[in-house]
Amino acid sequence: MPALLVNEVFLSLQGEGVRTGLPSVFIRLQGCRVGCPWCDTGYARTTAPQDRLPDNDGAVFAKTSASPSHTCAQTAWLVRGVLALARPGMNAVITGGEPCEQGIAHLTTALCDAGFSVQVETSGTCPILCDARAWVTLSPKARPVLPENWKRADEIKLPVLTIEDIARHAGALERLPANMISLQPVSGTHAATALCVRECLRRNWRLSLQTQKFINLR
Numbered sequence: 433m434p435a436l437l438v439n440e441v442f443l444s445l446q447g448e449g450v451r452t453g454l455p456s457v458f459i460r461l462q463g464c465r466v467g468c469p470w471c472d473t474g475y476a477r478t479t480a481p482q483d484r485l486p487d488n489d490g491a492v493f494a495k496t497s498a499s500p501s502h503t504c505a506q507t508a509w510l511v512r513g514v515l516a517l518a519r520p521g522m523n524a525v526i527t528g529g530e531p532c533e534q535g536i537a538h539l540t541t542a543l544c545d546a547g548f549s550v551q552v553e554t555s556g557t558c559p560i561l562c563d564a565r566a567w568v569t570l571s572p573k574a575r576p577v578l579p580e581n582w583k584r585a586d587e588i589k590l591p592v593l594t595i596e597d598i599a600r601h602a603g604a605l606e607r608l609p610a611n612m613i614s615l616q617p618v619s620g621t622h623a624a625t626a627l628c629v630r631e632c633l634r635r636n637w638r639l640s641l642q643t644q645k646f647i648n649l650r
């Protein structure tokens with residue numbers, strides 16, 4: 433099975449989107465080339481050699497604060513670590529960074545086989561190659577979403593700072609069922625929140641808030 437660059441693995445509650453509130457094990461992969469100006473996980477974007485820990489370094493299971501340090505993990509080692517931390521049946525969130533820049537198919541299958549409810553959070557800028565049982569949260573950003581990824585998505589969670597963030601993807605969004613779509617105000621600013629509320633009411637879309645930030649969760 434392929435190795436993956438992993439920033440951190442931790443337990444928390446899913447704070448965003450349709451699965452808000454679910455106890456979850458988060459597997460944050462390292463590396464992202466999308467380049468959103470308001471990225472709140474910048475520490476997981478770069479893969480600089482000086483930030484590389486030894487292979488299969490358990491430090492990624494013990495982080496208490498955000499840092500760019502990451503390990504190259506064998507998938508089987510990673511799954512064993514997840515099983516030691518979390519109980520099967522839980523939501524297992526593969527996030528980043530941009531997880532689909534790496535080969536996550538084996539990891540998603542191994543976690544599904546182990547009994548986890550797997551969720552992949554992706555910008556949709558790379559092919560989404562994951563187990564058919566995985567729930568895909570597509571979070572479109574400024575770079576184009578690959579056309580086939582709109583069809584693979586189980587939910588759309590759209591970060592919104594200005595009306596342009598909706599307009600950029602409006603054609604694709606309007607072809608999807610309304611109950612798949614959430615608008616999420618970037619950084620919870622008053623203006624972005626007011627815009628999202630207005631557009632949710634107008635279009636019958638859902639509001640997603642980053643609830644983990646209200647209660648100081650990772």
Ligand code: SF4
Pocket residue numbers: 464465466467468470471472473474476477528529530555573
């Ligand atoms: S896709 Fe995610 S990790 Fe990458 S730059 Fe954008 S917000 Fe940051």
